[in-house]
Amino acid sequence: MKINKRRIPSPDCPSELSDLQTKLQRLERSESLQRALFAISDLAGSERDMHDMLRGIHAIVGELMYAENFYIVWHDAERDSIRFLYYVDVADPEIPREDVEIPLSAIEHSLTWHLLRGARTMMGNTEQLQKQVSGPLAIWGPHSQDWLGVPMLSDGRARGAIVVQSYDQRGRYSADDRTLLEFVGSHILVALERKRIKQDLEDQVRRRTVELAEANKILQREIAERQRAERLQAALFQIAQLATVDIDQTEFCRRVHAVIGGLINAENFYIALLSEDRASIEFAYFIDKTEQDHPSRPTGAGLSEYVLREGPALLRRTDILELAQRGQIDLETVGPVAACWLGVPLLADEKSIGLIVVQSYEENVVYGPADQELLSFVASQVANSLHRRRSAESLREAYVLLKRRIEDRTRELHARNAELEIAYAKLKNAQEQAVQSEKLASIGQLAAGVAHEINNPIGYVNSNLVTLQGYVSKLLGAIGAYGTVARQGGAEIAAQSEEIRRRIDIDYLAVDVPMLITESRDGIDRVCKIIRDLKDFSRRDRGEAWARVDVHQLLESTLNIVSNQLKYKAGIVKTFADLPLIECLPSELNQVFLNVLMNAGQAIKERGMITVSTGQSGDKIWIAVGDDGEGIPEDVLPRIFDPFFTTKPVGSGTGLGLSISYGIVVKHHGNIEITSVPEQGTLVRIELPIEQPK
């Protein structure tokens, strides 16, 4: 924009013309000023950087006044320092740079200093200026002819200042210039402010961006850390789970290896376990570039033992060699030396049960403390899992053992149960026998009592009958004698005697009285026999001793006794086996055999057969007497052993025989059994133990 220069009024022009010229000049000035201000405003609002803008402003100001020497200074109130945002000067060789911060105190008492301090426009030459300031005035740089300084005020305070100056006649500054500069100054201030704000904002944004980038970096690091921890957690979880999976130890180690391989380099990896007695190491799982397999060895001076002793170890090749030199380990046991070796013990209940190792044979693969920490975490989980597996194993074993024991026990119990059932059956049997014995015993007692009561009267009746028989015999003899005597006395006496004989029927009496007595005696005899049987029945102890006897002898003697009775009725067939001697009361057994044989004989009506056989089964012998007689009806059979029970006609038995026999067999701890089929026959089977229970 072209700005008309000011023209000095010429003396040749008339005053009206000069007035007009002056007014025109003024208008032109106003217009150019306005234009300038617009331009400045524009500049201020433009996107140009600070220096460009200031240069543009300088150019605009330069068109309005002499501004060859022009500077804008900015005051940082906080720091009490200034910066020359823009500086041009034809005379001053020292151009301060705009980015240099100068403390205000450094330009103390200078024009600029006063300007900023006073916050008032100052103009004029040095002299005049001196009067405008309070206090001393120091001139920096070359003295100027004319100087115009305008503070840029904000809230009454000088934020900065604009200065123009001239070193020669070329520039003289007027009040208009001052106004203009002030105006410019306020605009510049606004522009500067705006720019500053923008700059500040940009700075802030940049700072913020840097901060955010930094924060982001930190966040990224955290995320990486978090992810690492998660991976580790997942790995530990996996290993923990392995405790309960139904796999063998090798598979378990293999899976652990896989998990660890996901966390760190585990190309060369092994898990070693201490034996129960801690005397040897077994390499439960071994993967290595240099070796195929690793046998178990007794604990010695290897790196594994070192770790078990000292704790976790992170070793470089040099460290390993140093340990060997110090005698802590034996290189022979160690084998090929790794470039980097990391071992962590497996602890269960604070005791080391083994260790876990990763190693690298390449120099570029190394492990650090973070890896050691990681491996430690893993190791504790592996130890835990191992421990749990071992516990589970021992639990399983215990369970199997328990199951077996339970099965054994159950079998035992079954067997015992069976035994008990047998014993129970025997007991019931014995009880029944006992009941029977009781019955017999009480009847026996009764019998004994009755027998005793009867004894006395029977005793004397019997005796009296004998005596009577004697008496009667004598009496009858006497009567006979009297008869003989009477016959000798004469016919009349004889006749009288004969008459008496006939009347009283002496002959009949002579026959019948003796018969009466005889029959009575028979009756008493039978009663005596009954009493004797009763006594036998009730007698507990005959005072006989137990003896070892050949049963066949007893049978033979009994057969002898009965043969007279039986020989007309029955043939006897004997089938004797080889029998040992048995412990028994011989006469009592005889009684039994007698009774049974007599019964057999009595069962046969006309003619028949009696079989007598013997045998042995286990610890018992048996005697069987069979007949083909009339048999025993079914309804009678259960009562056969009852005392006084008899099917025989009156007078042929007491009904005590079988009861007594039963009692004797029971006394011998034996068994007597009768089977019978009516019209066909009867079999009596007697079982006796060879040895009596003690």
Add this chain to the structure above:
Amino acid sequence: MYRVLLVDDEPNILNALRRSLATIDARKLDGEALHFETFTSPDAAIQRCDEQDFDLVISDYRMPSMNGVEFLSRVMEFQPAVPRMIISGYADREAIIAAVNEVHLTRFLEKPWNDEDLHQAVISILRQAPPRS
């Protein structure tokens, strides 16, 4: 004359015994007669023993006031050497053994007795010595 003392709480027994023994032929006793004294009360019998020697004492075992063994041992106080018999229906083995051991029974007979056995026993006992009184 042989004197025989019979003791039993039942009078009928005493009579039966007496009648039975009375039929023994004197010739079997070397011509000696038999004289019987019977008591139903053992106490009375004991008292009698104090007065009169006997050649044979026959007693029952089971009696109300005292048993035969007690009775015989009391008799022995007066006549320690007199032959002693117990006739009893009481089949208590222990009692019999006691009787034999304590009072040195000469004979034990069971009731109901067999007259023949009774006669034989009495004859063999009496014949061992002449009458005491």
